[in-house]
Amino acid sequence: MTQELEMRITELETRQAFQDDTLQALNDVVVEQGRVIERLQMQVAELIKRYEEVVGQYGDAGEEAPPPHY
Template identity: 60%
Template sequence: MNMEERVTELESRLAFQDDTIQTLSDELVAQQRLIERLQLQLAALAKRQEDISGQLESAGDEAPPPHY
């Protein structure tokens, strides 16, 4: 294998690696966006659960009707 073939092979590998790195980077960005969206949804659900459990607790504190 002469020097020119070696350089061509290395350039080919470099191009492939650059493409792979870009693909992985794009996927990482997409996953980070998904994680952020899921965190917002989880926070909203936790807030909703707190609101509902607060309503249930306040309903449980009411005195029983007089016929009890």
């Protein structure tokens, strides 16, 4: 092989190594974001459940009688 060809192959191998590292870092971020989204979805579901319990106990604000001065 010529020296020029060896340099090109080395350059391509170096780029591939950096791209592999970048892909792994991006994958780690995506996995962590998936965990965060799942945790947030569970929290929202819990808040909705609590809200429905409170509404059930105290009634919906729209169902309240108008104040006496009406």
